[in-house]
Amino acid sequence: MKIDYYAYHSGMxxxxxxFKVLLAVGTLLMVIIFNRVRISLFAILVMSGLTxxxxxxxxxxxxxxLTIPFAFMLLSSVMIAVDFAGTPKGDFNFSLCFFYVCVTRxxxxxxxxxxxxxxxxxxxxxxxxxxxxxxxxxxxxQNLHLPGLLVELMHLIYRxxxxxxxxxxxxxxxxxxxxxYGSLRQGFRTFAGIAGNLFILxxxxxxxxxxxxxxxxYDGKLEFLREQRPVSAGQLAGAAAYIAAIIILGRFTx
Amino acid sequence: xxxxxxxxxxxRDLSFAYEDKTxxxxxxxxxxxxxxxxxxxxxxxxKSTFFLNLNGVLTPGQGEIxxxxxxxxxxxxxxxxxxxxxxxxxxxxxxxxxxxxxxxxFGPMNLGLTKxxxxxxxEAALDYMDLQELKDRAPQYLSGGEKKRVSIADxxxxxxxxxxxxxxxxxxxxxxANLVEQIIDRLHTDGKTLLIATHDVDFAYRFADRxxxxxxxxxxxxxxxxxxxxxxxxxxxxxxxxxxxxxxxxALTDKxxxxxxxxxxxxxxxxxxxxxxxx
Ligand SMILES: Nc1ncnc2c1ncn2[C@@H]1O[C@H](COP(=O)(O)OP(=O)(O)O)[C@@H](O)[C@H]1O
Ligand SMILES: [Mg+2]
Numbered sequence: 001m002k003i004d005y006y007a008y009h010s011g012m013x014x015x016x017x018x019f020k021v022l023l024a025v026g027t028l029l030m031v032i033i034f035n036r037v038r039i040s041l042f043a044i045l046v047m048s049g050l051t052x053x054x055x056x057x058x059x060x061x062x063x064x065x066l067t068i069p070f071a072f073m074l075l076s077s078v079m080i081a082v083d084f085a086g087t088p089k090g091d092f093n094f095s096l097c098f099f100y101v102c103v104t105r106x107x108x109x110x111x112x113x114x115x116x117x118x119x120x121x122x123x124x125x126x127x128x129x130x131x132x133x134x135x136x137x138x139x140x141x142q143n144l145h146l147p148g149l150l151v152e153l154m155h156l157i158y159r160x161x162x163x164x165x166x167x168x169x170x171x172x173x174x175x176x177x178x179x180x181y182g183s184l185r186q187g188f189r190t191f192a193g194i195a196g197n198l199f200i201l202x203x204x205x206x207x208x209x210x211x212x213x214x215x216x217x218y219d220g221k222l223e224f225l226r227e228q229r230p231v232s233a234g235q236l237a238g239a240a241a242y243i244a245a246i247i248i249l250g251r252f253t254x
Numbered sequence: 255x256x257x258x259x260x261x262x263x264x265x266r267d268l269s270f271a272y273e274d275k276t277x278x279x280x281x282x283x284x285x286x287x288x289x290x291x292x293x294x295x296x297x298x299x300x301k302s303t304f305f306l307n308l309n310g311v312l313t314p315g316q317g318e319i320x321x322x323x324x325x326x327x328x329x330x331x332x333x334x335x336x337x338x339x340x341x342x343x344x345x346x347x348x349x350x351x352x353x354x355x356x357x358x359x360f361g362p363m364n365l366g367l368t369k370x371x372x373x374x375x376x377e378a379a380l381d382y383m384d385l386q387e388l389k390d391r392a393p394q395y396l397s398g399g400e401k402k403r404v405s406i407a408d409x410x411x412x413x414x415x416x417x418x419x420x421x422x423x424x425x426x427x428x429x430x431a432n433l434v435e436q437i438i439d440r441l442h443t444d445g446k447t448l449l450i451a452t453h454d455v456d457f458a459y460r461f462a463d464r465x466x467x468x469x470x471x472x473x474x475x476x477x478x479x480x481x482x483x484x485x486x487x488x489x490x491x492x493x494x495x496x497x498x499x500x501x502x503x504x505a506l507t508d509k510x511x512x513x514x515x516x517x518x519x520x521x522x523x524x525x526x527x528x529x530x531x532x533x
Pocket of ligand 2: 301302303343420
C-alpha cells in the first residue's frame with residue numbers, strides 16, 4: 001500500500017495515465033518479442049531512469065522494492081544456468097560426491113537473457129505502478145470499455161480498502177495497549193477477534209455508504225469529473241525516440 | 255431587515271420506521287429561508303434519520319413533505335437531494351472518489367449538468383473551502399480536518415439552498431472545530447439555510463436562531479434557544495444542560511438585578527458587556 005502513496009507523490013503523477021500504461025505495456029511486449037540482451041538493458045535504463053529521475057523516487061526506496069522480485073529472478077535464472085549430470089559435460093563443472101553440477105556457456109547466456117528480460121519487464125511495471133494512482137489506472141480501464149459494473153466495483157473497493165485498513169489499525173492499537181498480543185496464542189485470538197469485528201463493521205457500514213451515495217443522487221452510475229491531461233509534445237517525441245531506438249537495436253545490429 | 259418568512263421545506267405528520275421499529279413519530283416542522291436551526295437530542299433520538307428523510311434517502315412511512323409550499327408527490331421524494339444538501343457526520347463514509355477534485359464532482363455529475371458547469375462548481379467549491387492545494391490528493395492522505403472540509407465542499411458544489419450538517423464538529427480537534435464553525439457562519443452570511451445537529455449547547459446558543467429538540471423519535475420542542483433553554487422539563491427529558499453563557503448571565507441578573515432586554519449569546523458578548531458596565 002506504500003506504493004500507492006508514492007504514486008500520488010511522484011513527479012510523473014500528472015502525466016497522462018493512458019500514456020504511462022501504454023509505455024509500460026509496450027516496453028513489456030517489445031522486450032519479450034525481441035528477446036535481446038541489449039534491448040532489455042536499454043529498457044531497464046530508460047524505465048528506471050524515468051522512475052528515478054522524472055518520478056523522483058528515492059533510489060533507496062526503488063532498490064528496496066526491487067530486492068524481493070530480483071532475488072526471485074536471480075534464483076530462477078541460476079536454475080536455468082545449471083544442470084545436474086553424472087558426467088562432467090559442461091564448460092564448468094563442480095563435482096559433488098556422486099554427480100556434477102554443470103554450467104555451460106550457452107546456459108549462462110540464456111540465464112542472463114532471461115534475467116534481464118524479467119528485470120526489464122519489472123522496471124516497466126514499476127515505472128507505471130510508482131507513478132499512476134489507482135483511481136487513474138481504473139479510468140484507463142474504463143476507457144478500454146471494460147464493463148461499467150466492474151470498473152465501479154474496483155473504484156469502491158479501492159476506496160474502502162483504505163478505510164478498512166485504518167479501522168483495522170485502530171483496533172490493533174487498541175488491542176496492543178491492552179496487551180492483546182502478549183503471547184502467540186493470545187495474538188492469534190486477538191487477530192481472530194479483529195478480523196471478525198472488521199467483517200461485522202463492514203456490513204454495518206455498507207448501509208451508511210449507500211446512504212451517503214444516495215444523498216448525492218447516486219442512481220446506479222458512478223461518474224466523476226476526469227482530469228484531462230494531454231500528452232505533451234516532449235513526452236510524445238521521447239516515446240517515439242525510445243521505440244525507434246529499440247527497433248533499431250533489435251533489427252539492424254547483430 | 256424585512257422579515258418576510260419564505261417557506262423552504264415543510265413536513266407534516268412525518269413518521270418513519272426501520273422495519274418494525276418506529277424511529278420518527280409525526281414530525282411537523284417548517285423550515286424558512288435563511289434560518290439557522292440547531293437540532294439537539296440524545297443519541298438515538300432520531301436526528302440523523304430525520305435528516306435522511308428530508309434529503310430523500312429514506313422515504314417516510316407516513317406524512318407529507320412540502321418544498322417551497324408545494325406538496326411533493328411520494329415519487330418525487332428521492333429528488334429532494336437536488337434541493338437539500340446533507341453533510342454526513344463521518345466524512346470517511348461520505349468520500350468515495352480517489353482524489354479530491356473527482357470527489358467534489360460526484361454530486362454535480364449526478365445533477366445532470368453540463369461538463370463546463372460541473373467544472374465551474376467544483377472550482378468554486380475548492381475555492382470556498384480553501385482546498386485548491388489539495389485538489390489532486392487522495393482521501394487516504396488527508397487529515398481528519400481536511401476530510402471534513404472535502405465532505406462540505408462535496409455538498410456545496412451541489413448548490414442546494416438548504417444545508418444539513420450532522421454533528422459537524424464531532425471527532426474534530428478544537429482548531430478544526432473552530433474552522434468548521436467559521437465556515438458555517440460564512441455560509442449563513444452567504445444566504446444558505448442551515449440545519450445542524452449538535453450536542454454542544456454552547457455552540458447551539460451561539461449559532462442558532464431556532465432550536466429543535468428531539469427525544470425518542472418525537473419533536474419535544476421547537477422555538478428560539480433563549481426560550482427552550484429555560485424549559486427545565488425539556489432540558490431534563492433531552493439530557494441537555496444550559497449554555498454556560500446563559501448560566502452566568504442568569505446568575506448576574508439575579509444577584510445584581512441587571513435588568514435589560516439584552517442577553518449575551520457568546521463569551522465575547524458577555525465579556526464586552528461586563529467590561530462596559532462593571533467598572
Ligand atoms: N439503519 C438502521 N437500521 C435500524 N435501526 C436504525 C438504523 N439507523 C438508526 N437506527 C435506530 O434508529 C434510532 C434513531 O437513530 P438516529 O437517527 O441515528 O439517531 P441520532 O442521529 O439522533 O443519534 C436509533 O434507535 C437507532 O438504533
Ligand atoms: Mg446521528
